[in-house]
Amino acid sequence: MTVYQYIAENNPDAAYGLCKQYGYYDINDFPQLAQCLEVIVGQHGEEGLSKVMELHPDKDTLLELFKKKQDDIIEVKMPETHEPPTVIYQQPPVQDTPQHKNANGSGSILVNQTNLFILGGAVLITFAIIISRNQSK
Secondary structure: OOHHHHHHOHHHHHHHHHHHHHHOOOOHHHHHHHHHHHHHHHHHHHHHHHHHHHHOOOOHHHHHHHHHHHHHOOOOOOOOOOOOOOOOOOOOOOOHHHHHHOOOOOOOHHHHHHHHHHHHHHHHHHHHHHHHHHHHH
């Protein structure tokens, strides 16, 4: 089950409302609703993913769980020095040519953020499945 299917089946009214905001009205069943959510994320990227994940029925539980893990992280500060940092390796600049557009990594930020959101969605699904299986026992 994908996160889109989970949201469509467990929060159908809000999911349908979001689909209507993006102009999708002809939705007759849960698979179509899940597909619409997936299309929204595909077409609108981070903004679409953020709006879809806001509809996740277990959002509060998952955020609370991740907040506890975040609180356990200890921040370590490096002592301040007045010496300039030592450069061990510096990558030579890459020139943008028509055949190497974004070869300098400028387009990779969006890819990294998208991958992070996909990974986060997978983690959310995993926790949702674990929680639902524990509650059914």
